[in-house]
Amino acid sequence: MTLEQALLDAHARHDAPALVGLYTQAADVTADNQAACFYLTQAYVYALEQGDPTATALYDRLSSQGRV
Amino acid sequence: MAKDAVSDMLGAVQQPIEHARGLANAHYTDPAHFAEEKNAVLFSSWAGLAVASDVPHVGDAKPLTFLGIPLLLIRDRTGQVRVFQNICRHRGMILVSEPKNIQGAIRCPYHSWCYGTDGALVSTPHVGGPGHNTHEAIDKSTLGLSEVRSHVWFDTVFINIDGTARPFEDVHANLIARWSIFDQPLHHGGADSRFVLDVQTNWKLAVENYCESYHLPWVHPGLNSYSRLEDHYNITEQGCYSGQGTLVYRQLTGEEGQVFPDFEGLSDHWISGGEYVAIYPNVLLGVQRDHAFVIVLEPVSLDQTCEHVHLYYAAPAVDDSLRARNAAQWRDVFEEDIFVVEGMYKGRSAPAFDGGRFSPVMDGPTHCFHDWVAGRIAAHRAR
Numbered sequence: 001m002t003l004e005q006a007l008l009d010a011h012a013r014h015d016a017p018a019l020v021g022l023y024t025q026a027a028d029v030t031a032d033n034q035a036a037c038f039y040l041t042q043a044y045v046y047a048l049e050q051g052d053p054t055a056t057a058l059y060d061r062l063s064s065q066g067r068v
Numbered sequence: 069m070a071k072d073a074v075s076d077m078l079g080a081v082q083q084p085i086e087h088a089r090g091l092a093n094a095h096y097t098d099p100a101h102f103a104e105e106k107n108a109v110l111f112s113s114w115a116g117l118a119v120a121s122d123v124p125h126v127g128d129a130k131p132l133t134f135l136g137i138p139l140l141l142i143r144d145r146t147g148q149v150r151v152f153q154n155i156c157r158h159r160g161m162i163l164v165s166e167p168k169n170i171q172g173a174i175r176c177p178y179h180s181w182c183y184g185t186d187g188a189l190v191s192t193p194h195v196g197g198p199g200h201n202t203h204e205a206i207d208k209s210t211l212g213l214s215e216v217r218s219h220v221w222f223d224t225v226f227i228n229i230d231g232t233a234r235p236f237e238d239v240h241a242n243l244i245a246r247w248s249i250f251d252q253p254l255h256h257g258g259a260d261s262r263f264v265l266d267v268q269t270n271w272k273l274a275v276e277n278y279c280e281s282y283h284l285p286w287v288h289p290g291l292n293s294y295s296r297l298e299d300h301y302n303i304t305e306q307g308c309y310s311g312q313g314t315l316v317y318r319q320l321t322g323e324e325g326q327v328f329p330d331f332e333g334l335s336d337h338w339i340s341g342g343e344y345v346a347i348y349p350n351v352l353l354g355v356q357r358d359h360a361f362v363i364v365l366e367p368v369s370l371d372q373t374c375e376h377v378h379l380y381y382a383a384p385a386v387d388d389s390l391r392a393r394n395a396a397q398w399r400d401v402f403e404e405d406i407f408v409v410e411g412m413y414k415g416r417s418a419p420a421f422d423g424g425r426f427s428p429v430m431d432g433p434t435h436c437f438h439d440w441v442a443g444r445i446a447a448h449r450a451r
Contacts (some may be wrong), residue, residue, distance in 0.1 A: 034198065034199055036200045037198075037199030037200070041201055042193070044193075045175065045191060048172050048175070048182050051173075064200065067177050067199055068204075
């Protein structure tokens with residue numbers, strides 16, 4: 001299954017924990033910093049919503065790019 | 069009808085009880101009066117919204133509607149119960165549509181702006197463009213959720229929508245002092261100790277019926293069998309609350325003689341009796357030695373009222389079967405009142421009804437409530 005399909009499936013089942021991981025993965029594999037920040041934002045918001053401790057690290061990554 | 073004539077009718081309500089008339093039909097049946105009453109009576113006072121036990125755990129959030137206003141009842145990270153307008157500050161989208169526990173942040177389902185349980189705006193994803201989560205025009209510190217002034221007493225969440233009421237502790241200092249002995253943990257009885265009665269009536273009629281004992285021998289003959297009309301006394305505190313007390317309260321007893329534990333430190337007065345008051349505008353309370361109850365009257369519309377009933381005990385766990393019996397017994401009593409409040413509502417469509425006359429002896433608590441409502445409306449019109 002492609003990452004894109006996995007993301008669509010996770011959205012379809014409202015699986016926020018999976019979305020955190022998949023969007024983080026999408027940020028990690030892209031060479032495009034602009035796209036990476038988009039994906040990190042998505043991951044961060046779902047982590048924030050759930051109180052997922054990874055939200056702090058995601059915030060720090062966005063912060064290092066001047067995006068929060 | 070000319071405004072002067074309407075004002076005169078309010079004046080008639082505020083006469084001494086021997087000469088007073090009740091509120092005119094329009095206060096129960098006219099949409100324009102209902103709209104006026106929202107502002108004059110319900111938004112400007114401390115109205116009951118819910119009970120704190122509706123959100124027992126940190127992060128619990130419950131969407132509610134009060135007179136059309138979408139609200140969010142939530143217990144924040146510090147344990148404080150708060151009330152917010154249930155809308156995102158971005159596009160006004162409803163934030164929470166069903167009861168849930170907020171694990172981290174409240175995320176708007178539209179553009180995912182996120183808020184803390186304290187209402188602070190904590191994230192505005194992509195607000196400055198894709199992957200840019202800030203913008204100089206968006207000052208998060210000024211865009212937190214709109215909080216509604218609230219106060220919790222007797223496990224009841226009171227709200228003051230327009231923010232103009234004097235502090236709750238000032239407005240209701242008298243009742244707080246009167247019932248200070250019950251300022252101790254109230255333990256909600258749980259799922260079988262909460263029920264809702266949907267009644268086709270104006271909310272005020274539910275208040276009026278609750279706060280007087282005159283009807284007890286006729287409508288509640290079961291109660292009258294052990295707590296006679298002559299054992300009751302009126303409670304009237306002008307501008308605040310009114311109701312009835314009984315000198316004779318009979319404890320519910322199980323087949324093996326078990327009873328509910330008493331609240332601590334009660335005087336003889338509270339061991340033998342009970343009190344039942346309507347705290348204006350829309351909360352009905354009852355206290356006895358071994359349990360209490362809260363009824364929040366939700367004024368759904370002009371002619372529809374939801375009665376949210378909650379029973380409380382002095383201990384966190386009480387006898388299951390006895391608790392179930394108690395809930396069933398109170399439900400029976402409150403259901404016995406439905407035909408009355410619905411019947412009076414239908415009666416308010418009779419043009420010949422002039423507000424009615426009060427028994428100077430038996431209807432003091434009802435007149436006290438009418439006088440308060442009339443005073444609030446008159447003051448509102450005078451502004």
